[in-house]
Amino acid sequence: MTDCIFCKIANKEIGTDLIYEDEEIVAFNDINPQAPIHILVIPKKHIPSVVDLSDEDEALIGKMYTVIRKLAKKYNIEESGFRIIVNCKEDAGQEVPHLHFHILAGKKLGTKIV
Numbered sequence: 054m055t056d057c058i059f060c061k062i063a064n065k066e067i068g069t070d071l072i073y074e075d076e077e078i079v080a081f082n083d084i085n086p087q088a089p090i091h092i093l094v095i096p097k098k099h100i101p102s103v104v105d106l107s108d109e110d111e112a113l114i115g116k117m118y119t120v121i122r123k124l125a126k127k128y129n130i131e132e133s134g135f136r137i138i139v140n141c142k143e144d145a146g147q148e149v150p151h152l153h154f155h156i157l158a159g160k161k162l163g164t165k166i167v
């Protein structure tokens with residue numbers, strides 16, 4: 054998608070340091086971190102949100118968790134823990150309409166969900 058900021062990051066049209074990359078997935082630091090570690094993991098494929106996933110994306114989503122597991126090891130947060138957040142559309146406050154998983158870690162996170 055030409056106007057999508059995360060597609061541009063994934064396609065390297067915008068220079069952002071990628072902390073992980075394979076054929077299908079990239080990860081990079083959030084520009085406005087909400088915790089000492091705040092990573093975004095995204096598919097290269099433009100999928101606007103969770104509700105836009107199709108059955109053929111099942112393997113891709115499984116792989117997203119494999120990447121999250123690798124990043125947890127890399128950032129040494131396997132034991133201390135982390136939170137994964139996926140916002141879907143307006144009521145959840147999704148700002149960027151390209152599916153992304155937030156990984157938050159590096160401090161005690163609040164326990165309130167809303």
Ligand code: 5GP
Pocket residue numbers: 058069081082083084085086093139140146147148149150
């Ligand atoms: P959302 O609210 O859509 O779940 O989260 C979008 C996230 O993307 C926000 O945490 C925001 O800080 C981050 N973000 C928005 N634009 C950019 C950008 O150009 N580069 C990076 N690295 N992060 C971005």
Ligand code: ZN
Pocket residue numbers: 054057058059060061098099100150151
């Ligand atoms: Zn996109």
